[in-house]
Amino acid sequence: MIVELGHYALILALAASIVQSVVPALGAYRGDARMMEVGQTSSLGVFLLLAFSFSALTTAYVTSDFSVANVYENSHSAKPMLFKISGVWGNHEGSMLLWVLILALFSALVASFGRDLPPSLKANVLSVQAWILTAFIAFILFTSNPFARLFPAPFEGQDLNPILQDVGLAIHPPLLYLGYVGFSIAFSFAVAALIDGRIDAAWARWVRPWTLAAWIFLTLGISMGSYWAYYELGWGGWWFWDPVENASFMPWLSGTALLHSAVVMEKRSALKVWTILLAILTFSLSLLGTFLVRSGVLTSVHAFATDPSRGVFILLILCLFIGGALALFAFRASSLESGGLFQPVSREGALVLNNLFLTTATATVLIGTLYPLLLEMVTGEKISVGEPFFNLTFGPLMVPLLLAVPFGPLLAWKRGDIAGATQRLYWAIGAALLTAIIVIALTRGTEVLASLGLGLGVWLLIGSLVDVVERANFRKAGLSTGFARLKGLPRSAFGTTLAHFGLGVTVIGIVCVSAFETEIVTSMSPGESREAGGYEIRFDDMEERSGPNYTEDVATFTLLTAGATVDRIESARRLYTARQMPTTEAGLRTEWFSQLYISLGDSAANGGATVVRIWYKPLVTLIWIGTLFMAFGGLVSLADRRLRVGAPAARKARRVAPA
Template identity: 60%
Template sequence: MIPEIGHYALVLSLVVALVQSVIPMIGANRGDAAWMELARPAAVAQFLLVAIAFSALTHAYVVSDFSVLNVVENSHSAKPLIYKISGVWGNHEGSMLLWVLILAVFGAAVAAFGDSLPPSLLARTLAVQAMIAAGFLLFVLGTSNPFMRVDPPPLDGADLNPLLQDPGLAFHPPFLYLGYVGFSIAFSFAVAALIEGRIDPAWARWVRPWTLAAWSALTVGIALGSWWAYYTLGWGGWWFWDPVENASLLPWLAGTALLHSAIVVEKRDALKAWTVLLAIVAFSLSLIGTFLVRSGVLTSVHAFAVDPARGVFILVLLTIAIGGSLALYAWRAPVLKAGGLFQPISREGALILNNLLLSTATATVLVGTLYPIFLDALDAGKVSVGPPFFNATFIPLMLPLVVAMGIGPMLAWKRGDLLGALGRLKLAALVTAAVGLATYYFRSGGPVMAVVGMAVAAWAIAAAIDELAGRIGLGRLPPGESLRRAARLPGAAWGTALAHAGVGIAIAGMTGSGAWMTERIQYLAPGEQIGIAGTQVRFDEVIRVDGANYVADRGVFSVLSDDGRVVGQLFPERRRFLVSQRVITHSAIRTTGLADLYIALGDPAGEDRPDAWTVRVYHHPLVPWIWIGCVVMALGGVVSLSDRRFRVGAPARRRAVAPGIAGAEPTPATRGGV
């Protein structure tokens, strides 16, 4: 009964979405307040209905209702509760339902917090959001219905792919989707503004918090996915330039560009057409990512099912959404009036450089990702574009970006003083040089690029701190006054510094693990020792352990200090899942914060050495910094969100009336942001 309620609620939500996409749009064109007002209750109703559907499916998973096909194929009664729940989105149908749910969450949130928006803009935004929802609801109901029944129901299910039974991956999809789908709001706002033919700083102020929220979630989502790859795949790789990873990186890059260009619209009323285009592109890339991942054109853990009908459906949706919005853009963008003037060396100029580099990087990653698919479609041969391509194109574009990232926030709006900014960055430059020299001296055989990487990372962190210190007058003013200033500093300023420092921390992690990772793979029998990066590790024994739905061989390893004392233990496992009979390596990691000791237990050696096992030991310097950096970046986004300016209802269209104010004297209040 409950699955039918879920199915019915999903059908109803499609009806609501269809109404919501038509009536408020017509109302906004006619200026009919009652028709426009319909958008808000409709958005909330749509969310509630999809939430009912999602809860119904979750319920079926939790109680292991094996009369539902989706549960049979992806769950098992012996699975731990957390993986029963995460199993809901660990398959094609359920993950598309999560997609639609998050779409509805964002729509409802805009409806709930939209009091300060002009009624016509709100109505049109929610109508566009509902159009996307209607398209995807049709997709779910038509090709990927998760509520399909089986009769007679089997006794138990086929279990979830064991690779997905992991805490990191349980939360990876929800965060990723919050980001991916969150960009839909920026898209809807952009399309609505194009229809209105009007974009002003207030528009940017409404769009920015949603973009920030989506961007922060996407950052966490990508980090979780990469962390999962790091410890599950058994050798500590954290990024493979795999097309499915690129599919999440592309909207992130475009979203990062959008975040920054929206600042220019907000502060200076310039770059409007470009910002609208970025909003469209960011969500379009999310859609392309969904298509790549869900249509089965790619080989990966994400390609749950290969069904041509689904691929064609998403491709049609993609064409309508991207084609339609770009056509609307071509038609309406010339209406947008250009705004404030500025010199090339200025905050605006720096943000434009940021946008140029980010969009160029987006384009190169897109080319590398799609090229093999196009070649294949044209029957021109099967190729793969691997990490060397991306390293050769992406890194050269990121280096100047990070260098500029340190300088940009120091420049004033309209007309900046490059020498002055560089002067204030003396300390950061000194730190950079010191770190670069130290790396060069101690690099112990690592590549030369490592020096550049570490120096750039130091620059990003030091410049962020330098900028904050300058703002609160650290060392220049008495400590009490500095503290008072720090407390008064707008959230956006803290957010900027945090996010920029996070980039630096992540770069340090990437460089460190890329340049100085060491590995040892060999047969090891209990009692034997293996040394790596100056640490001795002793293989004690292998014991048999029973998990909820697997049995495991658990290796016991002791980390020894110089005088032979045991300072820590690691327990890597080989888990055999009982239902699918698949063996999964569960590596063990001991981290000091500066480096990871990583052990994975391989196969038993076999006849030659009956008691030995293949043991893989890795030393990954700085690798935890990658994820620390991502968390700091996301934290920056969240802190920025807390800025007073974004608070509901607080900013009226005041600034739009007097656009000159923002560009005048850079007082601490107006300097906030970026």
């Protein structure tokens, strides 16, 4: 019964979202306050209905109700409870239900916390959100029903895809969807503002917290996905330029540009037209990613295998929203004011430069991702665009951008002093040059590019700290006054510092693991040893074990230094019995920020030697530690009182109270 109720709730959610898509927008057009209020009530109702529907599907997974086709195809009674729950979104139908649930959540949050929004703008935002909701709920009901029944009910399920039975994949999709779907708020604000014909600095203040929240989640989602692929797939890499990886990376790049552009619009009432366009394009790239993953046009470990009808439906949604939004933008763009003027050397100019490189990099990734698909469609020829192309195109775009990052916060609004900013960055310049010289000396000139990359990372680390240190002015004010000034700085200043610092940490991790990692691919039998990462690695034995829904061969390796045992590492090959699919469980040893990585290959047919892949990856964990700094910086900025939704009303109340 709970399954049928979940299905009915999904149908009711479609009906309620249709009401929400029409009535508030009509009320905004007529100036009818009661009709505009319908948007708030209906958005909360849609969220509750979808939450109940999602809970019903989750209940079917937890209780192993194999009469539900979706549960039968993606679950097993012996599967651990965590993976029963994560199996809800480990498939196409369930993940789409989670997608619309998060979309409804953001809509309900706007309805609940958007008290300071102009009524007509708020009504139009909720209506646009409902248009998106209506389209995707209809997509679920007509092509991807998660509640379809099987009769007679099978006794046992087919189990979840083994590579998805991992803690990382329990966390990665929800974070990624919170980022993807969160950008829908910026899209809805942009379309609503175009409908209203009013775009000003207040609009940027309203939209920036939602954009920042989406960016934080997307950063964490991409980072978690990268680390999962690194340790779970047994390939030893942290990024492969896989088309589906690119599909999540493009909205991140565009969303980063949107965040910086919105700052200019809020502070200087400039770049209005460009900011609106970025808000549309960022969510459009999220929709494009949804199409690529679910249309069947890609073959990837991340992609869902789907039938063509689903791809056509999503393509229609894609054309409707992207085409409609861009058409509305083209119709309204000429009537929008361009905003304030500024000199090229200014903080606005630095942020425009940031946008230029980020959007160009996004276009580069987009071309590299879609070109093979378009070529195959037109000519039937299959080509692969991989790491060499992206390294040669994306990398050179990032270098000047990273060089410019520390300058931005040090330049004044409207007219800046590049010489003065450079003078304040002398310490960062000196540290970067010294780092590059030391690395060149240590590597005897064989790693010039790596030395420059590490110098660039140090430049970002120290350069990111200069702004807050300069504001504290410890040299003239002294320690106590300096710390008092630091305490009084807005949280967004610390957030910017943390995000830029994290970028430097990630750059150092990428450079070190790319330039200095060592790899050994060898055959080993028990008792044999190999040298890697400064250790003697001895293959002790191979043991058969059983898990709840798999069997595995576990190899034990002992790490020795000067004959003394330092640690033991276990690496395994698993076979999931229901699907008869193998996976690799890599053995990892983390020492400070570096890792020793051991992965098993196939064994000889006669039970002899086993193929073993051993990597030593110096400072590899800095890649993901840096992304945590970035996300935490975004969270600190989001905590800034000036960015919290409702802050204008609170300030007004405080001014009135004393009178």
